[in-house]
Amino acid sequence: MRLTGRDVWGWARPSRAPGIISRVATTSDTSAPPDSRSGWRRVRVTSIEVLCAVLLIAILGQSWLQQLFDVPALRTGSTVFVAVCVQALPFLVLGVLISGAIAAFVPARVLQKVLPRREGAAVGVAGLAGIALPGCECASVPVARRLMGQGVAPAAALTFLLAAPAVNPVVLVATAVAFPGKPEMVLARFAGSLATAMVMGWLWARWGKLSWITERALRRMPDVESGARWTTFLETARTDLVEAGGFLVLGALISSAMGVLVPHRWFGVLGDQLVLGVLVMAVLAVVLALCSEADAFVAASLTALPLLPKLVFLVVGPAIDIKLFALQAGTFGKSFALRFAPVTFVVAITCGVASGALLLGGLSYAGGVK
Amino acid sequence: MRRETQNVLLILLGGALLKIAINGDYLRYVKPSQQPWVIVGGAVMAGLGVVAIIGDLLAARSAAMADGPPAKHTEHVAEDGHHHPARSAWLLMVPVLAVFLVAPPALGADSVTRTDSRAPQSAATMDAAAFPPLPAGEVVPLPVSAFVSRAGWDGNGTLNGRRISLSGFVVHTQGGTLLARMVISCCAADAYPVTVRLTGGAADRFNSDAWIEVTGKVVPGTATKANSYTPDFTLDSIRPVPTPKDPYEY
Numbered sequence: 001m002r003l004t005g006r007d008v009w010g011w012a013r014p015s016r017a018p019g020i021i022s023r024v025a026t027t028s029d030t031s032a033p034p035d036s037r038s039g040w041r042r043v044r045v046t047s048i049e050v051l052c053a054v055l056l057i058a059i060l061g062q063s064w065l066q067q068l069f070d071v072p073a074l075r076t077g078s079t080v081f082v083a084v085c086v087q088a089l090p091f092l093v094l095g096v097l098i099s100g101a102i103a104a105f106v107p108a109r110v111l112q113k114v115l116p117r118r119e120g121a122a123v124g125v126a127g128l129a130g131i132a133l134p135g136c137e138c139a140s141v142p143v144a145r146r147l148m149g150q151g152v153a154p155a156a157a158l159t160f161l162l163a164a165p166a167v168n169p170v171v172l173v174a175t176a177v178a179f180p181g182k183p184e185m186v187l188a189r190f191a192g193s194l195a196t197a198m199v200m201g202w203l204w205a206r207w208g209k210l211s212w213i214t215e216r217a218l219r220r221m222p223d224v225e226s227g228a229r230w231t232t233f234l235e236t237a238r239t240d241l242v243e244a245g246g247f248l249v250l251g252a253l254i255s256s257a258m259g260v261l262v263p264h265r266w267f268g269v270l271g272d273q274l275v276l277g278v279l280v281m282a283v284l285a286v287v288l289a290l291c292s293e294a295d296a297f298v299a300a301s302l303t304a305l306p307l308l309p310k311l312v313f314l315v316v317g318p319a320i321d322i323k324l325f326a327l328q329a330g331t332f333g334k335s336f337a338l339r340f341a342p343v344t345f346v347v348a349i350t351c352g353v354a355s356g357a358l359l360l361g362g363l364s365y366a367g368g369v370k
Numbered sequence: 371m372r373r374e375t376q377n378v379l380l381i382l383l384g385g386a387l388l389k390i391a392i393n394g395d396y397l398r399y400v401k402p403s404q405q406p407w408v409i410v411g412g413a414v415m416a417g418l419g420v421v422a423i424i425g426d427l428l429a430a431r432s433a434a435m436a437d438g439p440p441a442k443h444t445e446h447v448a449e450d451g452h453h454h455p456a457r458s459a460w461l462l463m464v465p466v467l468a469v470f471l472v473a474p475p476a477l478g479a480d481s482v483t484r485t486d487s488r489a490p491q492s493a494a495t496m497d498a499a500a501f502p503p504l505p506a507g508e509v510v511p512l513p514v515s516a517f518v519s520r521a522g523w524d525g526n527g528t529l530n531g532r533r534i535s536l537s538g539f540v541v542h543t544q545g546g547t548l549l550a551r552m553v554i555s556c557c558a559a560d561a562y563p564v565t566v567r568l569t570g571g572a573a574d575r576f577n578s579d580a581w582i583e584v585t586g587k588v589v590p591g592t593a594t595k596a597n598s599y600t601p602d603f604t605l606d607s608i609r610p611v612p613t614p615k616d617p618y619e620y
Contacts (some may be wrong), residue, residue: 001494018530047375054463062471069472070481083399083558085465090411092403097414231425238418242376246381246458251508257618259559260484294556301553301562330458 031215069112073260081256085249087291088323092248093241095139099124100237104229107173108151119153123201126156127194130163137165137246137292137318141327142240144315145217154208159201162344166318167194175314178296185307189296192355195346200319203343204316214333247330251260251323255289258322258341262287277309282349285317308356315352320344375424377419379462384416386469397616398476400557432572476617479541479578482550482563505527509585511535514551515619518564521601522593526609529588536566536603537583537611540576547573548600561618565600567592572605585598585610 057157058065069078115122133140144161148154165171172186179185210218262284295317299310320341348362374547390396393409400408466483468474501524504510512520512534520529538551547568552561568584576582 023392047371047380049462051375051378058471065467066481069474075474076477076480076484078468078472079398079459079477080559082468082474083467085468086387086390086396086399086408087404087559089383089415089465090407092416093411102461212425234418234421234425238377238380238422241415241418242459242462244378246461249461250458253461253464289561291556294560298560298562360508 002285005183011333017106032276036149077256077260080259081252084252084256084289084323088248088252089245092142092244094242095142096237096244098133098139099142099240100233102143102146102150103236104233111147111150111152112344115152115156117249119155119205120151120202123159123198123205126152126159126201127163127167127198129168130160130165130197132196133164133168133197137321137324138244138327140164141324141331142244145331146240148213148218149220152219153205154210154213155201158199158204158208158340161197162200162319163194163197166197166315171296171318172291174293175296178300182307185311188311188355188359190315191359192311192348192352193318195351195355196315196319196344199347199351200340203347212333212336214336217332244327244331246315247326248323250330251289251321251326253320254326255287258287274308277305278312278349278353281305281309281313282316282345282352285313286321286345288317289321289323290317300318307360308353311356311360312349312352316345316348371457374423375387375458377422377426379459380422381547381558382421382466383462384412384414384419387412387415390469394615397618398474398558400618401554401618402616404557449505452529455607474505476613477552477558477561478539479550481552481561482541482565483543484550485562501526501528504532509533509535512547513619514538514566515553515564517566517588517599518593520589520597522599525591531587533585533587533606537614538566538576538582539617540573540580540582541565542574542578544562545597545600547571547576549573549582549603551619552617554620558618564619565598566603567597567600568605568608569602570605576610581611581613582608584608 027261069075115125130140133143140161143164146158147157167190172190175189176183176186285295288298295314299305299313302310325337325341330339334341387408390399391405391412396408398407405591416569451571501520505511510532514536517529517534517536536549538549541548545567548565549568550563550565552558552563554561569589573582573584584605585607586605587604593599
């Protein structure tokens with residue numbers, strides 16, 4: 001359903017400022033000049049009217065809506081959907097605030113001075129810098145995008161994107177709490193996730209093409225003069241939040257639908273098949289899109305499963321899941337996400353298995369139940 | 371999407387987060403310690419929308435008064451933002467409508483039948499020393515998750531012969547009537563159930579999802595891997611209770 005004009009889905013830049021002005025003039029000034037009235041001759045449906053119509057219909061149809069959602073499966077799905085949103089949106093807000101702060105207060109040349117000139121070394125620094133952002137994966141996407149916009153090498157920014165949600169202290173402490181008496185699990189998770197992030201960074205430095213990333217994510221912010229810093233901060237945060245928020249909601253919708261549709265009995269039957277167990281746990285990590293601070297508890301509660309598939313679950317989840325894929329596609333563009341996500345998936349499984357084999361005492365032990 | 375619409379959506383969504391964080395409904399979706407995050411996140415989100423609206427109004431007014439080129443603020447904003455259609459932003463409507471109009475309830479019987487119940491996390495790694503004797507008393511109230519892990523893993527049998535009181539909701543399955551609680555570690559997306567089978571038939575008259583409080587004794591040795599750690603429970607008494615504000619265990 002395409003409504004009139006571009007205004008509903010997105011406005012062309014030149015028409016914007018006059019639009020606001022004429023709107024304000026007609027509402028705040030009773031003796032408006034005649035030409036501002038001419039806008040009313042053509043009835044234009046803008047997004048504001050669409051928004052009001054949707055709200056009105058929803059409010060009028062509330063009881064019908066509630067009836068519709070009274071099916072058990074839909075009820076469960078909608079609860080999970082709201083839960084993912086309520087849990088993830090504050091972290092996204094944190095992410096866009098950091099992104100806005102980088103845009104407004106950290107000039108590009110400072111970042112270039114701090115990071116090593118060689119891309120390979122910058123990837124290492126970026127991976128370790130991930131330790132400093134205590135948050136979920138949703139926070140790291142806008143930050144990584146802003147780093148790219150400020151001239152940080154994409155390989156380093158992508159390493160940070162993958163490392164930050166997996167190796168920060170909050171997540172590691174949560175893992176230690178979930179696996180009491182198994183410090184090697186924390187170490188293995190740290191090593192596996194850091195390795196995933198760095199391998200992806202080096203792969204990008206070697207084979208990645210800048211043209212895959214949408215031009216809008218790479219656009220350089222001009223250096224901000226000191227008077228406009230706060231405006232830039234607020235405006236960047238607002239824009240990032242509107243853009244990324246929609247995709248976060250999309251990811252939450254898909255993962256809550258999957259959570260209801262995918263039979264959880266998969267978890268239970270995998271005790272003895274190690275290879276199948278690793279693969280299924282990797283797929284579940286993508287599909288369920290759990291917060292990286294909570295996934296350790298879910299993995300620990302699967303008592304029938306050996307340690308190695310659990311570790312793969314913990315390494316894959318923060319690196320790539322449906323929610324992250326939606327966020328990446330929205331932020332960096334589809335053609336980037338379609339290449340980056342599958343490679344991340346394979347690299348994360350490989351690094352998880354390798355780190356498990358080394359740190360959990362070899363496959364034979366990791367394969368033993370309990 | 372117009373800038374004004376985006377701002378209104380931010381205010382609505384931020385308001386929705388603030389509303390559930392303040393009236394306590396957030397406990398249906400996330401654990402209690404998330405409350406400050408939800409409040410601050412919602413406030414910042416709504417704040418960004420309000421500040422942008424005020425900024426635009428001021429810029430428009432000063433531009434109208436000066437009758438000159440638009441103020442610097444607006445100009446800057448324009449070069450920062452959107453020449454591309456921000457269609458995805460419409461999706462922000464979905465959680466707003468879900469929170470204000472549908473207000474999904476806490477997870478209940480449907481999730482229990484959908485998910486295999488488990489022994490609570492980390493119970494598998496505990497040994498008998500991790501289960502101290504229960505406090506003295508005629509009836510000992512226990513969280514369902516603590517009850518299940520003792521029933522499944524405690525070699526010393528600290529539960530045996532003791533009268534325990536549990537509260538949870540009713541689930542009817544082919545195997546009988548269960549008392550269940552959902553355990554979450556972060557949000558409802560990672561919830562898993564812990565279940566107790568109520569023997570004797572006294573619980574059969576309650577509907578699914580009805581909240582009850584029961585007292586009774588464990589049947590020793592009935593929580594096994596084969597029945598996903600669902601111990602049998604012989605009922606002494608059963609009574610309906612109102613749905614608690616905080617429906618999950620942690």
